[in-house]
Amino acid sequence: MGRLQVVGAAVADGTGRDPMDVDVTVEDGWITQLGASGADPGERLDAGGLTMTPGLIDAHVHLGLSSPIQPQFSFQISAAEIAADIFATAGAALDAGFTTVRDTGGIDGGVVTTIAKGKVRGPRVLSCGPVQCQIGGHGYYGADWEPTELWSGHHLPGLCALSMMSGNADELRGNVREAFRRGASFLKLCVTGGVVSAHDRLTDTQFTVEEIAVAVQEAAARGTYVTVHAHNNEGIRNAVEAGARCVEHGTDLDEPTATLMATRGVALVPTFAVVERLLHDPAEAGLGESVRDRVLGVRERMTEALAAAKEAGVRIGLGSDLIGPAQDRRGEELTLRAELETPMEALVAAxxxxxxxxGLSDQVGVIAPGMQADLVLWNGNPLEDPKLFADPANAVLVVQAGRVVKDLR
Structure with missing residues (x-):
């Protein structure tokens, strides 16, 4: 792989510090030095006029939901087309500047390994495999008449695994063990109803504290954690009490619950981009107009939840939650967050x-010696104009683990 020296860029290192004019030296995929190097620079890349950031991270993606949703859930799309859509979305993530993603449900282990082997373009992927949901809860998208036991027929082993349903704690224990067997690196449970649901409401809670605790126990036995899909406070508090380490969405999070999360060290990953997309055009994701009614008011409440979490001192990450074919503008999540915070805060979150x-803070996320060389060079300064994050064309060069994976210079 050799040595690469990037010179002339304004470097926003991911820590929140103001951009610095500093050279970045990369060797065999790792950052070895910041500042001018007296040694042989190897390949020299002139980045004058560009802004460098760490490779972006999306903590809430659904690569396995890259086809029109309703046709996919009703067996109208072939496995070949589903695979093509998944891999196109993976490549689009790189092109948008995202070098790492956390897939929070929908892909099976074969997708992770295929991307990791370099057979298709894509980011580094951490995956929960199939989502864990209670029978008939959020994550189940079968028809009303369809017997529960037929749902697993929607899975395509090695490619697509939407969700596993449990009726009690013992079934959940078996299902999460199966998810780990199939390559999951963490677990995701749905503990409230959801926006894209047919069988519940956002105010519903799902799984008991005792059931969630079973998944936490199984995750801890493997040195990993549980995150939960949760919109309402009762569901969030159940998950926190059971030992979950992260909350996705958190739409109706209030101040007391945010304080509880901060005290227990539980993180929050808000998801604004999907809300904007579903409000604008549900059909774009392959969903019906009824979804628009379910998402009304979510953006405003999630904005209030973000403020409550910040005030309480919760660690707040960033996730797009995009679903369906239109997942090319993943950086829109940073643009939306920059309207609610500062652009620098959005970048640090991402x-x-x-x-x-x-769990990758010793490998990626900041530009510093000893870290993997995941870098993005932006046309202009997205910290001054955060709309630049939303257009993949502005990510003119993307480096992943020291390899140039996109170059529009």
Whole structure:
């Protein structure tokens, strides 16, 4: 792989410090030095006028939901087309500047290994495999008439695994063990109803504290953690009491619950981009107009939840939750967050904080010696104009583990 020296860029290192004019030296995939190097620079890359950030991290993706949703769930799309859509979305993530993603449900282990082997373009992927849901809860998308036991027929081993349903704690224990057997690196449980649901409401709670605790126990036995899909406070508090380490969405999070999360060290990953997309055009994701009614008011409440979490001192990551075919503008999540915080806070959430939440803080998330060389060079300064994050064309060069994976210079 050799040595690469990137010179002339304004470097926003992911820690929150102001950008610095500093050269970055990369050797065999790792950052070895910041500042001018007296040694042989090897390949020299002139990045004058560009802004460098760490490779972005999306902590809430659904690569396995890259086809139109309703047709996919009703067996109208072939395995070949589903695979093509998944791999196209993986490549689009790189092109948008995302070098690491956490898949929070929908892919099976074969997708992770295929990308890791370099057979298709894509980011580094951490995956929960199939989502864990209670019978008929969020994560179950079968028809009303369809017997529960037929749902697993929607899985395509090695490619697509939507969710596993449990009726009690023993069934959940068996299902999470199966998820780990199939390559999951963490677990995700649905503990409230959801927006894209047919059988519940956002105010519903799902799984008991005792049931969630079983998944936490199984995750701890493997040195990993549980995150939960949760919109309402009762569901969040159940999960925190059971030992979950992260909450996805958190739409109706209030101040007391946020304080509890902060006290217990539980992180929050808000998801604004999917809300904007579903409000704008549900059909774009392959969903019906009824979804628009379910998402009304979510953006405003999630904004209030973000403020409550910040006030309480919760670690707040960043996730897009995009679903369906239109997942090319993943950086829109940073643009939306920059409207609610500062652009620098959005960048830190998408780099340093997300790396911490994913358990990768010793490898990625900041530009520093000893870290993997995941780098993005932006046309212009997205910290001054955060709309630049939303357009993949502005990520003119993307480096993943020292390899140039996109170059529009």
């Amino acid at each position: 780099t340093k904080t997300n790396a911490d939440i994913l």
